[in-house]
Amino acid sequence: MKGAADGQRLFVGGEWTEPDGGHYAVVDPATEETVGWAPEASRDQVRAACAAAREAFGPWSRTAPEERAAVLGRAAGVIAGHFAPYAELAQAETGATTGTARAMQVGVGMARFRRYARVEPAEWAIPPQINEAGPMGRAGVMGALAVRQPVGVVACITSYNNPWANPAGKIAPALAMGNTVVVKPAPQDPLSVYRMAQALEAAGVPRGVVNVVSGRSVAVGEAVVESADVDMVSFTGSTAVGRRIGEVCGRSMKRQLMELGGKGAALVFDDADLGSAVAGIGTTFSFYSGQICTAPTRVLAQRGVYDRLVDQLAAYARRLKVGDPREPDTVVGPVISAAHRERVESYVELGRKEGAVVVTGGERPPYDRGFHVAPTLLADCTNDMRVAREEIFGPVVVVIPFDDEDEGVALADDSDYGLIDYVWSGDVARAFRVARRLRAGGVGVNTVGRNMEAPFGGFKDSGVGRDCGSYALHAYGEVQSIVWPG
Numbered sequence: 001m002k003g004a005a006d007g008q009r010l011f012v013g014g015e016w017t018e019p020d021g022g023h024y025a026v027v028d029p030a031t032e033e034t035v036g037w038a039p040e041a042s043r044d045q046v047r048a049a050c051a052a053a054r055e056a057f058g059p060w061s062r063t064a065p066e067e068r069a070a071v072l073g074r075a076a077g078v079i080a081g082h083f084a085p086y087a088e089l090a091q092a093e094t095g096a097t098t099g100t101a102r103a104m105q106v107g108v109g110m111a112r113f114r115r116y117a118r119v120e121p122a123e124w125a126i127p128p129q130i131n132e133a134g135p136m137g138r139a140g141v142m143g144a145l146a147v148r149q150p151v152g153v154v155a156c157i158t159s160y161n162n163p164w165a166n167p168a169g170k171i172a173p174a175l176a177m178g179n180t181v182v183v184k185p186a187p188q189d190p191l192s193v194y195r196m197a198q199a200l201e202a203a204g205v206p207r208g209v210v211n212v213v214s215g216r217s218v219a220v221g222e223a224v225v226e227s228a229d230v231d232m233v234s235f236t237g238s239t240a241v242g243r244r245i246g247e248v249c250g251r252s253m254k255r256q257l258m259e260l261g262g263k264g265a266a267l268v269f270d271d272a273d274l275g276s277a278v279a280g281i282g283t284t285f286s287f288y289s290g291q292i293c294t295a296p297t298r299v300l301a302q303r304g305v306y307d308r309l310v311d312q313l314a315a316y317a318r319r320l321k322v323g324d325p326r327e328p329d330t331v332v333g334p335v336i337s338a339a340h341r342e343r344v345e346s347y348v349e350l351g352r353k354e355g356a357v358v359v360t361g362g363e364r365p366p367y368d369r370g371f372h373v374a375p376t377l378l379a380d381c382t383n384d385m386r387v388a389r390e391e392i393f394g395p396v397v398v399v400i401p402f403d404d405e406d407e408g409v410a411l412a413d414d415s416d417y418g419l420i421d422y423v424w425s426g427d428v429a430r431a432f433r434v435a436r437r438l439r440a441g442g443v444g445v446n447t448v449g450r451n452m453e454a455p456f457g458g459f460k461d462s463g464v465g466r467d468c469g470s471y472a473l474h475a476y477g478e479v480q481s482i483v484w485p486g
Contacts, residue, residue, distance in 0.1 A: 007037030013052030014207025029095030056208030109164030141486030153233030418459030
């Protein structure tokens with residue numbers, strides 16, 4: 001795309017529509033060059049998208065689940081047919097390494113469409129109940145059925161760190177349940193989400209079932225959330241923004257699914273396999289350059305292993321190549337923007353002032369282009385430091401010592417967040433005992449891997465609700481009971 005006149009259009013009511021607010025540049029974080037031009041929707045266009053989704057809801061919700069599943073399956077096929085250019089665009093928008101853009105962005109997005117192309121039961125028989133005669137009716141056997149119904153129009157507000165997996169994880173289960181959607185992608189990388197809409201259009205999704213509106217202005221997101229046509233908001237992003245959305249939703253009892261921030265604690269016990277722990281914790285440096293809410297950014301190391309763990313983490317970080325994400329040996333690409341790089345760097349400087357020791361990193365890599373941040377390790381931290389309590393969202397790890405199991409658990413839980421924590425120990429019984437004590441929505445035992453069928457979501461300020469696997473169908477559904485005399 002050479003200029004704003006050649007920019008992307010909005011997708012509203014099945015039509016590709018010129019934006020009232022013109023276009024803005026989408027910038028490659030690695031080259032600082034313009035990738036393309038994204039549309040800036042007006043409030044009126046957002047309202048039109050929500051109205052189109054409302055009109056389409058009735059017919060779409062009444063289609064057979066097999067028909068909806070077929071659309072999702074065909075969309076996965078379209079994505080597979082355009083896999084390489086989609087991955088190139090995702091890499092250009094996000095600065096992800098080639099492997100990440102292909103496998104974890106487009107690959108996971110495609111897999112999620114395929115997952116929800118699988119039809120699951122939406123009705124469950126409830127055991128009959130024998131009622132005694134009373135003021136509410138006569139004695140007898142009462143039968144009952146639980147039915148999962150769609151919520152209605154779902155606003156999907158997505159994060160910048162993965163413009164394929166995150167939107168697909170909202171859109172696919174919402175559509176499978178019979179909902180219609182209005183998608184508001186992150187302003188930094190919306191072009192991939194429009195490609196997803198094109199794939200769904202090619203797959204035969206009916207007009208108005210999927211709508212995409214974008215913009216840098218907060219007014220676009222506000223208009224989506226405030227719309228009377230929207231029944232549910234599914235949001236991934238910061239806790240601060242999630243709170244504001246929750247306040248608006250509460251006024252009209254809109255359903256919410258909130259996947260918010262994290263400050264994952266990684267407890268490493270004296271008997272842990274340090275190689276495994278270092279490799280897992282090291283993903284904070286490499287995976288999306290630390291721009292991921294599930295990262296094990298707050299390491300709690302038992303004193304017997306503390307010094308060795310710090311030394312090995314520092315050595316690991318120094319071995320990682322930072323640079324052009326298109327080069328095959330690059331492990332750490334740039335962060336999303338110059339402003340975010342400055343934010344991450346400000347936290348490193350804050351850590352120094354708070355008394356943390358910068359073991360490695362802390363200086364900007366010597367590149368003329370790209371928003372690069374060196375993998376940074378802060379040791380000798382305490383849990384009351386801001387760098388240990390606030391989400392940095394970059395390749396920065398803090399390390400805090402602890403003495404025994406009770407102290408380790410107390411430190412881990414002394415956080416506003418509770419998304420995913422981690423435990424490394426050679427004593428499996430202890431690892432599972434500790435996992436059950438942690439106030440977090442998920443716990444990894446000797447791994448940072450995830451089972452995508454397991455429920456995903458957080459405790460405390462890390463969010464509300466659960467998705468992934470069959471849990472996402474529950475998240476995007478309402479449960480209705482039907483009762484009759486037996």
